[in-house]
Amino acid sequence: MGKKINQDYDERRLYRRKRRIRNQIIAYITVVIFFAAIIAGTVFGVRALTKLLSEKRQAEELAKQLEEMENEEETVIEPPVSVEPPEEEVDWLEEMVASSIENMPLEDKVAGLFIVAPEAVTGVSQVIQAGEATQEALNKYPVGGFVYFEQNIVDKEQFVQMLSNTMGMRPEYPLFLAVDEEGGSVRRVGKSSIEVTEVGDMADIGAGGDTMKAYDAGTTIGFYLYELGLNVDFAPVADIVADPSNSAIGKRSFGSDPVLAGDMAAAMVTGIQERGVSSCLKHFPGIGSVAGDTHDGMAVLEKNLDELRAAEFQAFRAGIEAGAHFIMVSHVSVPNVVGDNTPCSLSEEMITNLLRGELGYNGIVITDAMNMTAITEYYTADDAAVRALKAGADMILMPENFETAYQGVLNAVKEGVIAEERINESLKRIYRVKLRDRIDAEGNVVDSVAGESPEAADGQGAESNDGTVPEGETGAEGSEGTVPEGEAGAEGGEGTVPEGA
Numbered sequence: 001m002g003k004k005i006n007q008d009y010d011e012r013r014l015y016r017r018k019r020r021i022r023n024q025i026i027a028y029i030t031v032v033i034f035f036a037a038i039i040a041g042t043v044f045g046v047r048a049l050t051k052l053l054s055e056k057r058q059a060e061e062l063a064k065q066l067e068e069m070e071n072e073e074e075t076v077i078e079p080p081v082s083v084e085p086p087e088e089e090v091d092w093l094e095e096m097v098a099s100s101i102e103n104m105p106l107e108d109k110v111a112g113l114f115i116v117a118p119e120a121v122t123g124v125s126q127v128i129q130a131g132e133a134t135q136e137a138l139n140k141y142p143v144g145g146f147v148y149f150e151q152n153i154v155d156k157e158q159f160v161q162m163l164s165n166t167m168g169m170r171p172e173y174p175l176f177l178a179v180d181e182e183g184g185s186v187r188r189v190g191k192s193s194i195e196v197t198e199v200g201d202m203a204d205i206g207a208g209g210d211t212m213k214a215y216d217a218g219t220t221i222g223f224y225l226y227e228l229g230l231n232v233d234f235a236p237v238a239d240i241v242a243d244p245s246n247s248a249i250g251k252r253s254f255g256s257d258p259v260l261a262g263d264m265a266a267a268m269v270t271g272i273q274e275r276g277v278s279s280c281l282k283h284f285p286g287i288g289s290v291a292g293d294t295h296d297g298m299a300v301l302e303k304n305l306d307e308l309r310a311a312e313f314q315a316f317r318a319g320i321e322a323g324a325h326f327i328m329v330s331h332v333s334v335p336n337v338v339g340d341n342t343p344c345s346l347s348e349e350m351i352t353n354l355l356r357g358e359l360g361y362n363g364i365v366i367t368d369a370m371n372m373t374a375i376t377e378y379y380t381a382d383d384a385a386v387r388a389l390k391a392g393a394d395m396i397l398m399p400e401n402f403e404t405a406y407q408g409v410l411n412a413v414k415e416g417v418i419a420e421e422r423i424n425e426s427l428k429r430i431y432r433v434k435l436r437d438r439i440d441a442e443g444n445v446v447d448s449v450a451g452e453s454p455e456a457a458d459g460q461g462a463e464s465n466d467g468t469v470p471e472g473e474t475g476a477e478g479s480e481g482t483v484p485e486g487e488a489g490a491e492g493g494e495g496t497v498p499e500g501a
Contacts (some may be wrong), residue, residue, distance in 0.1 A: 014200050037493055038191060042201035045085035049311075068077060076180070077250075092445050093435060096431075096438060100435070101428065104427075106410070106414075106420065107410060109427060110413065110423065111144070111406060112387070112427060113409065113430075114143045114395065114397075114406065115143065115144055115145040115397050116147070116397075116398055116399070117146065117147055117149070117150070118130075118152070119404060121137035121138075122137045123137075129158070131163045134169065139170075141402070142173045143173070143175075144176055145175045145178055146166065146176075147175025147180075147234075148179050148230075149179075149188050150191050152193050153193065153350055156228070157190075159228055159229075163177055163228065163230065167229065176278075178234060179230050181221050181225060181234075182202065182236060182237060182252055183199035183221060183235070184202060184235075184371075185201065185250070186252060189224065189228065189230075194224075195285050196224045198276065199216075199220050199221060202217075202264070203244060205254065206257075211263050212267070213266040213271060217268055217271065218236070218267065219272070221233060221271075221277075222262075222274065224274070231276070233272055233280065233281065234373065236254075236268040236282075237249060237254070238261065238262070238282065238283075238284075238319050239261075239287050240257075240280075240286055241255065242256040242261075246291055246325055247288055247291065248290060248291070248292065248293040248458035249287060251297065259318075261315045262314050262318030262319060265315055265323075266321065268372055269281065273323065276437055279324050280320040280324065280325070280326035280327065280328050281316055282328035282330070284327050284329045284330060284355060285301070285312050285316070285334065285337075285344060287299065287314030287332045289303065290332055294331040294373070295366070295374075298374050299374060300332070300333045301332050303334065303337075305336065313359065316355075316359060323414055324333065326364045326433075327361060328368055329355070330368050331367075331368055332344055336351070337349065338350060343427050345367040345393065346379075346384065352392035352395060363429065363433070364429050364433060365392060366392050367397050368393065369398040370398055370405070371398050371400045375400070380408075381402075381408065382409070383403040383408065385399055386409055386412045389426070390417075394426035396409075
């Protein structure tokens with residue numbers, strides 16, 4: 001009996017234990033579910049609150065925008081403005097050059113490559129006026145320019161009138177009116193009856209070492225040439241001379257130092273051209289070391305290319321960098337460079353390869369006077385002119401016989417020996433210089449071709465001439481003039497210097 005009671009007691013205790021464990025589990029589950037519900041509610045509440053706040057913020061922003069739109073004045077939305085590309089800048093000088101050449105007859109193109117003494121085309125022995133004979137000559141042969149000498153100058157009034165008349169005869173073909181005016185022994189105007197300031201020998205200026213003196217000499221000469229109506233000066237000399245007593249150039253050179261001579265020549269180029277006159281460096285590649293004179297026959301420069309580069313080329317390079325409009329090529333032979341005795345004025349190696357190629361010169365290349373014995377003894381006038389152009393020259397100066405030289409070049413172009421495009425290249429270089437005064441500093445076309453000298457600060461221009469000069473040239477007419485031929489040669493004083501460049 002007691003044993004049974006103990007058994008029942010154990011069973012009830014076990015039952016109570018199981019029930020307590022079950023109740024605990026239920027309690028735990030309830031707690032977990034409760035906390036899970038709290039967490040889920042919190043998350044949901046946070047999300048709802050966030051959404052509510054976001055919607056409220058958006059509503060406030062929208063209301064603000066609507067309010068701003070209501071307060072703004074009504075505006076008109078313009079269509080986008082189309083931006084046109086900038087116009088390409090026009091090079092008016094090149095346009096004028098092209099226009100001057102494109103419709104030019106071939107005959108006139110060829111004539112424009114020559115600079116001659118006025119006697120060579122008028123048939124008059126001494127030209128001192130520009131009238132019917134000059135007009136007829138220019139109508140037939142519109143040459144590129146005239147070169148004048150002391151014999152063409154009677155007085156200032158006469159010379160100014162003659163140049164003015166000449167320039168106006170063929171206005172569609174502007175002329176170069178040139179002179180040799182170096183100062184010292186070579187000065188066509190300075191040795192005439194016209195009173196001008198004498199600047200002295202270049203050797204003396206070079207010896208002083210002051211390049212400003214060379215510049216002043218250039219401005220002095222350029223001023224009185226421009227005042228007379230001349231527009232080209234065959235100066236300065238860029239030759240290197242070690243011993244003036246043993247050189248055809250004499251005291252016309254700035255000296256023996258290539259750097260100093262180059263600086264002097266460059267300064268003089270600047271001075272001349274600032275006065276409105278084109279300058280011409282001479283005599284490429286340099287004849288200062290030559291004892292012979294090309295007026296009298298062949299003259300040989302016994303230098304090689306390295307020696308020229310170390311001396312003569314330095315002086316010419318300085319003048320090129322100064323902007324010289326012309327370079328005159330001499331008739332000297334340089335066999336150690338050219339390979340034979342061909343005059344430099346007829347040598348492609350000297351003109352095209354060295355002067356244009358190595359030294360980079362793209363201005364006007366003009367020959368020395370082609371009536372010198374160094375040319376006439378070995379070549380006819382037509383052959384020499386054709387050879388010079390084929391070598392790279394742009395202009396032929398004073399051929400032995402103009403008509404023969406002109407016809408020879410014309411025939412060479414017609415027969416294809418010289419391409420017409422080659423002639424056009426030279427004319428472009430020529431007209432860039434001739435028309436330069438028709439463009440102002442900003443590149444705009446100006447109405448006046450002439451005008452006051454660019455640097456004439458005192459306001460003096462070309463002197464007016466109220467006097468009347470009868471039309472026509474004086475002197476007996478004939479097919480051959482009696483102008484002394486050739487370039488200014490050996491140094492001289494106030495006596496006569498052979499004519500030419």
